[in-house]
Amino acid sequence: xxxxxxxxxxxxxxxxxxxxxxxxxxxxxxxxxxxxxxxxxxxxxxxxxxxxxxxxxxxxxxxxxxxxxxxxxxxxxxxxxxxxxxxxxxxxxxxxxxxxxxxxxxxxxxxxxxxxxxxxxxxxxxxxxxxxxxxxxxxxxxxxxxxxxxxxxxxxxxxxxxxxxxxxxxxxxxxxxxxxxxxxxxxxxxxxxxxxxxxxxxxxxxxxxxxxxxxxxxxxxxxxxxxxxxxxxxxxxxxxxxxxxxxxxxxxxxxxxxxxxxxxxxxxxxxxxxxxxxxxxxxxxxxxxxxxxxxxxxxxxxxxxxxxxxxxxxxxxxxxxxxxxxxxxxxxxxxxxxxxxxxxxxxxxxxxxxxxxxxxxxxxxxxxxxxxxxxxxxxxxxxxxxxxxxxxxxxxxxxxxxxxxxxxxxxxxxxxxxxxxxxxxxxxxxxxxxxxxxxxxxxxxxxxxxx
Numbered sequence: 001x002x003x004x005x006x007x008x009x010x011x012x013x014x015x016x017x018x019x020x021x022x023x024x025x026x027x028x029x030x031x032x033x034x035x036x037x038x039x040x041x042x043x044x045x046x047x048x049x050x051x052x053x054x055x056x057x058x059x060x061x062x063x064x065x066x067x068x069x070x071x072x073x074x075x076x077x078x079x080x081x082x083x084x085x086x087x088x089x090x091x092x093x094x095x096x097x098x099x100x101x102x103x104x105x106x107x108x109x110x111x112x113x114x115x116x117x118x119x120x121x122x123x124x125x126x127x128x129x130x131x132x133x134x135x136x137x138x139x140x141x142x143x144x145x146x147x148x149x150x151x152x153x154x155x156x157x158x159x160x161x162x163x164x165x166x167x168x169x170x171x172x173x174x175x176x177x178x179x180x181x182x183x184x185x186x187x188x189x190x191x192x193x194x195x196x197x198x199x200x201x202x203x204x205x206x207x208x209x210x211x212x213x214x215x216x217x218x219x220x221x222x223x224x225x226x227x228x229x230x231x232x233x234x235x236x237x238x239x240x241x242x243x244x245x246x247x248x249x250x251x252x253x254x255x256x257x258x259x260x261x262x263x264x265x266x267x268x269x270x271x272x273x274x275x276x277x278x279x280x281x282x283x284x285x286x287x288x289x290x291x292x293x294x295x296x297x298x299x300x301x302x303x304x305x306x307x308x309x310x311x312x313x314x315x316x317x318x319x320x321x322x323x324x325x326x327x328x329x330x331x332x333x334x335x336x337x338x339x340x341x342x343x344x345x346x347x348x349x350x351x352x353x354x355x356x357x358x359x360x361x362x363x364x365x366x367x368x369x370x371x372x373x374x375x376x377x378x379x380x381x382x383x384x385x386x387x388x389x390x391x392x393x394x395x396x397x398x399x400x401x402x403x404x405x406x407x408x409x410x411x412x413x414x415x416x417x418x419x420x421x422x423x424x425x426x427x428x429x430x431x432x433x434x435x436x437x438x439x440x441x442x443x444x445x446x447x448x449x450x451x
Contacts, residue, residue: 024447026365029115031057031108031386031440036120039081039391041098043150045430053081053098054392054438057106057117060166060178060228060292061374061386070111071444073384075374076177077104079132079163081391083430085148086409086417092222093146093411094134097393097430099155102129103164105175105192108442110384115442123162123177123186125194131158134181140200140208140215141182143222150430152415159209162186165373166229166239166292170265176229178239183217183225184210185239185263198263214270216333217261219245221252221286226261228292228375230301237263238301240275240290247337252286255339256346257353259329260293260301273326274338274353278317281309291316292375294383296451299324302359302383304372316362316372318383320451326354359451367443368436380450385443392438398427 038052057075064072080101085093102122109116122129135142136157147155166178170187174195177186182199189195199210200218217225220241227242241259246252257274264270277288291304299322306316327350332338338351346353362372362385369387376384397406401424409417409426417426432438 024360024365024445026446027444029110029442029444031115031117031442033117035118039098039101041081043097043430045150048431049393054389055106055117055440056081056389056391057104057108058374058386058388058440059164060168061108061376061384062167062169062175063376063378063384064107064169068111070109071378071384073108073110073376074167074175075106075108075117075386076164076167077106078165078180078388079103079134079161081393082132083390083393083395084406085152085395085428086406086411088146088154088411090410091144091146093148095148095150095152095395095428095430096133096155097150097391099133099147099149101132103132103162105167108386110442110444115440117440121192123164123188123192123194125160127160130194131161132163133158133161134163135159135161135209138207140202140206140218141184141210143181145222152411152428163223163225165225165227165242168229168231168237168294171231171235176231176237178226178229180220180223180225180227180242182210183213183220183239183241185213185226185229185237187265212268212270213261213263214272214330214333216245216247216337217241217259217272219247219251221246224289227290227373228294228304230293230295232262232295233298235265237265238293238295239263240293240303242290243288244277244285245337245339246286247339251337251339253284255285256343257338258288258290260323260354270330272329273323274329274351275303275321276353276356277305278315281315282307283310291372294375294377296320296377296380302375302377302451303356304375304385306371314363314370316367318359318362318372318375318385319356320359322355325352327352360445362443365445367441369441370437378444381447383445383447383451385445387441389438389440390433392433394431394433396429396431398429399425401426
């Protein structure tokens with residue numbers, strides 16, 4: 001459904017780093033799913049979802065081309081319907097509402113008929129469809145999460161689990177995907193079959209299921225691995241770690257940057273550079289999150305930076321990032337990871353971060369979703385954005401103790417919620433996300449001048 005034929009924002013452009021001579025034009029859509037309207041769900045809380053769960057596309061977005069006046073895109077879902085839950089023996093958990101869900105690719109056509117998503121195809125390998133469940137403990141790339149059913153039973157982790165968060169064409173008819181678990185880079189064909197998987201290369205004392213990428217990125221915060229992906233004109237793949245690395249559990253709140261990891265499929269060469277986050281905007285540096293990236297040229301990318309600021313309000317910003325003069329971090333890692341350094345210390349070591357300038361503040365133009373997770377370049381003046389609606393589900397606390405948050409509870413062996421070692425009457429329910437959080441918003445933003 002097209003919400004408005006054309007929306008022209010009258011917001012002051014003086015807040016932008018780019019001095020546009022005219023106005024920015026935004027076309028807004030809600031994505032429709034005529035072939036598959038929902039994800040089937042028949043669980044304990046099915047009465048809350050009489051039509052099933054909303055489909056959760058938008059974790060990544062790539063522009064394919066234009067055909068008969070329609071803009072054609074490809075997008076992906078993440079690991080499937082999941083929601084927050086209490087810890088078990090001090091370990092993070094997630095409730096997987098549809099445990100057998102398989103991450104999907106879908107096509108999106110945007111034009112006079114609105115934004116239409118079709119042609120769902122599951123990601124798969126030689127053994128069949130992959131899983132969205134987390135990796136087992138003990139493997140490089142494991143988030144150490146315990147997967148739970150909606151009735152709080154423990155699920156079996158899967159070695160073929162992926163949490164897909166980005167997609168880009170490989171130049172030969174297939175695609176590269178990025179993943180939050182490993183973090184992994186996955187090469188697939190046009191039908192979604194996995195051809196190759198790369199991950200942090202294990203050291204001699206570690207076990208893993210993929211290699212080829214720097215070992216240090218294993219220190220990504222749980223569920224904050226690769227959150228986007230881009231392909232540069234020379235074929236180099238670039239993927240951003242969503243948030244600051246937490247090396248030895250010491251740097252998540254200290255680092256002033258997150259890493260952009262590059263990989264060249266032909267030479268197998270890797271590099272890492274530092275993207276400077278807006279440290280002063282957040283209560284802690286770890287609160288900054290990357291949404292997605294897309295290449296403008298060999299040296300420049302667009303990147304979505306978002307997260308809650310010091311007042312608890314969401315920020316959704318698109319930056320132009322120049323990587324040309326940024327230092328390769330790998331040689332510096334040999335002595336001490338730069339995440340431990342202050343800005344002055346980085347300068348003293350001769351470490352140069354990527355440069356950035358603001359393109360657009362989405363909130364100033366009416367972005368209503370919490371996250372902008374898919375970003376695509378249509379042409380040198382036009383970008384497209386899509387949110388991830390998290391399959392329209394959330395967990396809530398029934399009969400909570402005061403204002404205690406979900407993460408402060410724990411589960412005992414009898415699946416009862418506890419606080420301070422004592423069983424409480426609080427239980428967990430699964431409920432729909434309210435509108436507009438449960439829908440897929442799609443924006444096409446047209447700038448009056450070349451980006």
